[in-house]
Amino acid sequence: MKVNDQAWRSIWREGAILHVVDQTVLPHRFVSRTLHNVADVADAIQNMVVRGAPLIGVTGAYGVALAARHDASDATLNAAAATLIATRPTAINLRWAVEQTLAQLLALDVSLRASAAFALADALAEADVDTNAAIGRHGAALLRQRWENLGRPARLNVLTHCNAGWLGCVDWGTALAALYQAHDSGVPVHVWIDETRPRNQGASLTTWELAAHGVPATLIVDNAGGLLMQQGQVDACIVGADRITARGDVCNKVGTYLKALAAQAHQVPFYVAAPVSTIDWQAWDGPREIEIEVRAASEVTHITGRTTEGRVVQVQLAPPGTAAHNPAFDVTPATLVSAIVTEQGAVAATAAGLQPLRPAHQATAAASAI
């Protein structure tokens, strides 16, 4: 996407050097960091220099590639994959991309692995861009339909949570791709952006992204969404996802579930935009089967901000010693989701879950639960 008239991606490669946009200093500074080895990549994922399910998947694939260029033995590659997968347990895209890259490399003779490694990760990065552009087209069509069904109001108010934009992917984004393309095609979109405590991806990243593209938006505190829906000020919700089960349960940034409950109570359509690679075909019952990442209590007891020079400052909110619990994601049951927008189109889960999207090669462990 464009920033200051220049096209950017969230991750790119120059020879053997991997560059990523540093998301810990946005919106105050737009700078990149270089990652040279598996340890750098694991650290960048864990500390959310890069974040968002599709992006951590692609970054993980580059991590395996960097390992292969250093030492392409089975032992090193397996260890690198395990390190990378352990950095963040919830987003399935990370495991999917790392395991896919690992399997492709292990299938090659050791002498060929180093030279093939970057090409495999590059291919995943390119595919992510095409996938998200397609998600954007399908999502924009859904938003246009909603606008027309409402009689083409002067603005279509859409609420989003967290950051499901190009910063969370290689380019375009998922939920924000739909908003960008709807806006570009003349739907008068206005976005309510949840601040998204505790790390404030909405306040720091989604605000910045939408402003850079010229999409009208207003930042709200996380708890304002229910009131706005009650007042008829939300026409649709659209969010991304970190893992979707075969039944259609959606795991996304904590707070998503409460918005979906409020949306159902007020007959507001609740859309989820994600690539098919976010579907975990081995999981059926999301609340029981998805591991929820629990992050540091200090993200709750403190709030992190940046000075205008980009220096990170932490301000304490709670009394010293306060116990805090910080689950990073929650699970929205399929029954609360109006449609899941993938690169293949928009589908609503049925009693058979998301069966029409299941690739033929996927094992049917979860299908026995249908």
Ligand SMILES: CSC[C@@H](O)[C@@H](O)C(=O)COP(=O)(O)O
């Ligand atoms: C296109 S990003 C989709 C999701 O990954 C996003 O909504 C989200 O929950 C990100 O969580 P984060 O903890 O910032 O990595």
